[in-house]
Protein backbone atom coordinates (compact mmCIF):
# COMPACT_ATOMS: atom_id res chain seq x y z
CA UNK A 1 0.00 0.00 0.00
CA UNK A 2 1.32 3.42 -1.01
CA UNK A 3 1.94 6.27 1.40
CA UNK A 4 -1.19 8.24 2.28
CA UNK A 5 -1.15 11.69 0.70
CA UNK A 6 -3.73 14.25 1.70
CA UNK A 7 -5.26 15.72 -1.43
CA UNK A 8 -7.53 18.19 0.39
CA UNK A 9 -7.58 21.56 -1.34
CA UNK A 10 -5.90 20.33 -4.50
CA UNK A 11 -7.53 20.80 -7.90
CA UNK A 12 -7.43 18.22 -10.66
CA UNK A 13 -8.87 19.53 -13.90
CA UNK A 14 -12.44 20.53 -12.96
CA UNK A 15 -12.42 18.80 -9.59
CA UNK A 16 -11.36 20.34 -6.30
CA UNK A 17 -10.88 18.01 -3.36
CA UNK A 18 -12.91 19.02 -0.30
CA UNK A 19 -12.36 16.17 2.13
CA UNK A 20 -11.65 12.50 2.55
CA UNK A 21 -14.58 10.21 1.71
CA UNK A 22 -15.40 6.74 2.96
CA UNK A 23 -13.13 4.06 1.53
CA UNK A 24 -14.31 1.53 -0.96
CA UNK A 25 -12.78 -1.95 -1.32
CA UNK A 26 -10.18 -0.41 -3.64
CA UNK A 27 -6.85 0.37 -1.91
CA UNK A 28 -6.83 3.95 -3.21
CA UNK A 29 -8.61 6.49 -0.98
CA UNK A 30 -11.88 8.14 -2.00
CA UNK A 31 -12.27 11.90 -1.95
CA UNK A 32 -15.22 14.26 -1.80
CA UNK A 33 -14.80 16.70 -4.66
CA UNK A 34 -16.61 19.73 -5.97
CA UNK A 35 -16.74 20.16 -9.73
CA UNK A 36 -16.36 23.59 -11.31
CA UNK A 37 -19.94 23.19 -12.56
CA UNK A 38 -21.11 23.04 -8.92
CA UNK A 39 -21.84 19.32 -8.64
CA UNK A 40 -20.42 17.29 -5.78
CA UNK A 41 -18.96 13.89 -6.48
CA UNK A 42 -16.80 11.19 -4.90
CA UNK A 43 -13.67 10.22 -6.83
CA UNK A 44 -10.87 7.77 -6.19
CA UNK A 45 -7.46 9.38 -5.54
CA UNK A 46 -5.68 7.44 -8.25
CA UNK A 47 -8.15 8.49 -10.93
CA UNK A 48 -7.85 12.10 -9.83
CA UNK A 49 -4.05 11.93 -10.09
CA UNK A 50 -3.99 10.02 -13.36
CA UNK A 51 -6.57 12.31 -14.96
CA UNK A 52 -8.90 9.36 -15.49
CA UNK A 53 -11.69 11.37 -13.86
CA UNK A 54 -11.65 15.04 -14.67
CA UNK A 55 -15.13 16.25 -13.86
CA UNK A 56 -18.41 15.14 -12.32
CA UNK A 57 -19.32 13.85 -15.78
CA UNK A 58 -20.14 17.30 -17.12
CA UNK A 59 -17.24 17.24 -19.62
CA UNK A 60 -18.73 14.33 -21.50
CA UNK A 61 -22.21 15.83 -21.20
CA UNK A 62 -21.02 19.12 -22.70
CA UNK A 63 -19.22 17.25 -25.40
CA UNK A 64 -22.38 15.38 -26.28
CA UNK A 65 -24.28 18.63 -26.53
CA UNK A 66 -21.58 20.30 -28.57
CA UNK A 67 -21.71 18.49 -31.86
CA UNK A 68 -18.35 17.52 -33.21
CA UNK A 69 -15.97 19.09 -30.70
CA UNK A 70 -13.18 16.73 -29.74
CA UNK A 71 -11.97 18.89 -26.88
CA UNK A 72 -13.82 20.68 -24.09
CA UNK A 73 -11.88 23.24 -22.06
CA UNK A 74 -8.73 21.98 -23.75
CA UNK A 75 -9.40 18.49 -22.43
CA UNK A 76 -9.77 15.66 -24.90
CA UNK A 77 -12.93 13.66 -24.72
CA UNK A 78 -12.06 10.18 -23.61
CA UNK A 79 -15.02 8.33 -25.01
CA UNK A 80 -14.11 7.81 -28.66
CA UNK A 81 -17.11 5.59 -29.26
CA UNK A 82 -19.39 8.35 -28.01
CA UNK A 83 -17.63 10.82 -30.27
CA UNK A 84 -18.21 8.54 -33.25
CA UNK A 85 -21.87 8.00 -32.41
CA UNK A 86 -22.33 11.73 -32.02
CA UNK A 87 -20.38 12.45 -35.20
CA UNK A 88 -22.57 10.14 -37.25
CA UNK A 89 -25.76 11.35 -35.57
CA UNK A 90 -24.86 14.89 -36.54
CA UNK A 91 -24.12 13.86 -40.12
CA UNK A 92 -27.03 11.72 -41.31
CA UNK A 93 -25.65 11.56 -44.85
CA UNK A 94 -22.31 10.24 -43.66
CA UNK A 95 -24.12 7.82 -41.42
CA UNK A 96 -26.26 6.51 -44.26
CA UNK A 97 -23.19 6.20 -46.47
CA UNK A 98 -21.29 4.32 -43.81
CA UNK A 99 -24.24 2.01 -43.24
CA UNK A 100 -24.50 1.33 -46.97
CA UNK A 101 -20.78 0.57 -47.12
CA UNK A 102 -21.07 -1.78 -44.16
CA UNK A 103 -23.99 -3.61 -45.75
CA UNK A 104 -22.04 -4.01 -49.01
CA UNK A 105 -18.97 -5.27 -47.16
CA UNK A 106 -20.97 -7.80 -45.16
CA UNK A 107 -22.83 -9.00 -48.23
CA UNK A 108 -19.69 -9.60 -50.23
CA UNK A 109 -17.99 -11.28 -47.28
CA UNK A 110 -21.03 -13.55 -46.85
CA UNK A 111 -20.96 -14.39 -50.55
CA UNK A 112 -17.30 -15.39 -50.40
CA UNK A 113 -17.56 -17.40 -47.23
CA UNK A 114 -20.75 -19.24 -48.21
CA UNK A 115 -19.08 -20.32 -51.46
CA UNK A 116 -16.15 -21.63 -49.39
CA UNK A 117 -18.61 -23.58 -47.27
CA UNK A 118 -20.43 -25.11 -50.24
CA UNK A 119 -17.08 -26.09 -51.76
CA UNK A 120 -15.87 -27.43 -48.44
CA UNK A 121 -18.87 -29.73 -48.12
CA UNK A 122 -18.87 -30.97 -51.71
CA UNK A 123 -21.34 -28.59 -53.36
CA UNK A 124 -24.31 -30.88 -52.86
CA UNK A 125 -27.03 -31.68 -50.32
CA UNK A 126 -25.60 -34.32 -47.98
CA UNK A 127 -29.04 -35.93 -47.82
CA UNK A 128 -30.54 -36.03 -51.31
CA UNK A 129 -27.59 -34.91 -53.44
CA UNK A 130 -29.31 -31.79 -54.77
CA UNK A 131 -26.83 -29.40 -56.39
CA UNK A 132 -27.15 -25.70 -57.22
CA UNK A 133 -25.86 -22.81 -55.13
CA UNK A 134 -29.30 -21.33 -54.50
CA UNK A 135 -30.68 -24.59 -53.08
CA UNK A 136 -27.89 -25.19 -50.57
CA UNK A 137 -27.72 -24.08 -46.93
CA UNK A 138 -25.41 -24.70 -44.01
CA UNK A 139 -26.99 -27.01 -41.44
CA UNK A 140 -25.97 -27.72 -37.85
CA UNK A 141 -26.20 -31.53 -37.76
CA UNK A 142 -27.22 -31.56 -34.09
CA UNK A 143 -29.40 -28.45 -34.24
CA UNK A 144 -28.89 -25.07 -32.61
CA UNK A 145 -28.12 -23.24 -35.86
CA UNK A 146 -30.63 -20.49 -35.37
CA UNK A 147 -29.36 -19.75 -31.87
CA UNK A 148 -25.77 -19.82 -33.14
CA UNK A 149 -26.49 -17.33 -35.92
CA UNK A 150 -28.43 -15.14 -33.52
CA UNK A 151 -25.75 -14.96 -30.85
CA UNK A 152 -22.64 -14.77 -33.04
CA UNK A 153 -23.94 -13.38 -36.33
CA UNK A 154 -24.19 -15.35 -39.55
CA UNK A 155 -20.88 -14.10 -40.93
CA UNK A 156 -18.89 -15.00 -37.81
CA UNK A 157 -20.59 -18.40 -37.73
CA UNK A 158 -19.71 -19.13 -41.38
CA UNK A 159 -16.13 -17.97 -40.86
CA UNK A 160 -15.77 -20.26 -37.89
CA UNK A 161 -16.92 -23.24 -39.96
CA UNK A 162 -14.29 -22.41 -42.59
CA UNK A 163 -11.50 -21.78 -40.09
CA UNK A 164 -12.26 -25.07 -38.33
CA UNK A 165 -11.81 -26.86 -41.64
CA UNK A 166 -15.45 -27.91 -42.28
CA UNK A 167 -15.98 -30.20 -39.27
CA UNK A 168 -18.68 -32.86 -39.52
CA UNK A 169 -20.97 -31.34 -36.95
CA UNK A 170 -22.04 -29.13 -39.85
CA UNK A 171 -23.24 -30.15 -43.28
CA UNK A 172 -24.69 -28.63 -46.40
CA UNK A 173 -28.34 -29.46 -47.07
CA UNK A 174 -30.77 -28.32 -49.70
CA UNK A 175 -33.48 -26.03 -48.36
CA UNK A 176 -36.02 -28.82 -48.77
CA UNK A 177 -34.14 -31.38 -46.66
CA UNK A 178 -33.11 -28.70 -44.17
CA UNK A 179 -36.67 -27.57 -43.59
CA UNK A 180 -38.07 -31.09 -43.46
CA UNK A 181 -35.35 -32.08 -40.99
CA UNK A 182 -36.40 -29.19 -38.75
CA UNK A 183 -40.04 -30.33 -38.85
CA UNK A 184 -39.10 -33.96 -38.31
CA UNK A 185 -37.23 -33.71 -35.03
CA UNK A 186 -33.76 -33.41 -36.51
CA UNK A 187 -33.91 -36.16 -39.17
CA UNK A 188 -34.74 -35.56 -42.82
CA UNK A 189 -37.75 -37.73 -43.76
CA UNK A 190 -35.64 -39.03 -46.67
CA UNK A 191 -34.02 -41.20 -44.00
CA UNK A 192 -37.29 -43.14 -43.79
CA UNK A 193 -38.10 -42.07 -40.26
CA UNK A 194 -41.08 -39.95 -39.32
CA UNK A 195 -40.62 -38.23 -35.96
CA UNK A 196 -43.54 -37.54 -33.67
CA UNK A 197 -43.66 -33.94 -34.84
CA UNK A 198 -44.07 -34.99 -38.48
CA UNK A 199 -46.85 -37.41 -37.54
CA UNK A 200 -48.68 -34.55 -35.87
CA UNK A 201 -48.19 -32.35 -38.91
CA UNK A 202 -49.43 -35.03 -41.30
CA UNK A 203 -52.50 -35.76 -39.19
CA UNK A 204 -53.33 -32.07 -39.23
CA UNK A 205 -52.62 -31.53 -35.56
CA UNK A 206 -49.99 -28.86 -35.10
CA UNK A 207 -50.79 -27.92 -31.54
CA UNK A 208 -48.69 -28.59 -28.51
CA UNK A 209 -45.26 -28.47 -30.06
Ligand SMILES: [Zn+2]
Pocket residue numbers: 014035036037038039055056057058059
Ligand atom coordinates in the same frame (compact mmCIF):
# COMPACT_ATOMS: atom_id res chain seq x y z
ZN1 LIG B 1 -19.18 19.09 -13.43
Ligand SMILES: [Zn+2]
Pocket residue numbers: 125126127128129130173174175176177178
Ligand atom coordinates in the same frame (compact mmCIF):
# COMPACT_ATOMS: atom_id res chain seq x y z
ZN1 LIG C 1 -31.69 -32.40 -50.05
Ligand SMILES: [Zn+2]
Pocket residue numbers: 127128176177188189190191
Ligand atom coordinates in the same frame (compact mmCIF):
# COMPACT_ATOMS: atom_id res chain seq x y z
ZN1 LIG D 1 -33.36 -35.23 -47.34
